Amino acid sequence: MLKVLAVTGYKSFELGIFQKEHKGIHYIKKAIRKRLIPLIEEGLEWVIISGQLGTELWAAEVVIELKKEYPVQLGILTPHLQQEEKWNEGNKEQYEWILSRADFIDSITKRPYENPGQLKVKNQYIVQKTDGLLAFYDDEKKGSPFFMVQEAQKKMNLQDYHIFFITPYDIEEIVNEEQFNDPSNW
Template sequence: MVKVATISGYKPFELGVFGQNHPAVPYIKKAICNSLQVMLDEGLEWVLISGQLGTELWAAEVVYDLRAGEYSDLKLAVTTPFLDQEVSWSEPNKEWYESVLLEADFIDSVTHKPYEKPWQFRLKNKFLVEKSDALLLFYDTEKEGSPKFLYDTARNYKEKYDYDIRLIQFDDLQTLVEEEHWE
């Protein structure tokens, strides 16, 4: 049973997605939504993200859409790796992030201090895995990127504990595009 799921994946620049109006965004969100609906049928109650740009904020928007419908009890926790992670982001990205935080049910930081060193990201990955029953990761092992670190943390954790890892891969997005084309 999946009560808490961590969702993460690629950042926009890793996908060549610059802006919320990029044609790939609705397909990414649809893939997240489809996966979340399966988990909701399995008892999902909480979605956990770290507030990264890209997959995580798109996932938050999907959670809010689902919440506005038949899944009004679904909750979102944003646990950042450190304080003020958005300090160097562009204004539009800061506004996007703030809009997600406004509706979150829980907000905290793993380390209660500003960015110091990469260990804070490693600690965040460990926290996200240990505090969830499953990882839904937009990651394709054929295209390495920042999600690899969380994926490796989850795989190592899975060797010792019952932990569910579910991937959204580029083939899944291609299937959604083709399905829409045929409709």
């Protein structure tokens, strides 16, 4: 049974999303919600993110919404201290809002950014501490989630570890479903 699930995926800029109002965010969050609810109903207790912009923060917002209905907790394990230091004000505000609602926050390396090795350590640590991974990921567009997916696949080959994917096809299905169910389209 899955008790602790890591969530990762593309950063917003990798998806060409630069505005908080971008309608793609709605569909991505809906896909995350659709994947999380059955896992929570089966006993998932924790969702863990590293706090990256994009998919991870959108997943955190979904978990914060789900906490109103389900006994699920949000953990944030940043790769290093002050990861938001160079972010714009809007992103910092979103991050601070999420941090204020998280159930657990820690930094894996306990130091500010020094080198990319800290990101590798983050991927290894989060996969080591979780029972599964939910990734918004497409093999044809590797991007930043590739490295955590790779760590998860290594663990899956050695022991009972679950990997769930949200693909661009899944997002497209949600878009089509909403358009089909929207009476203004008829």
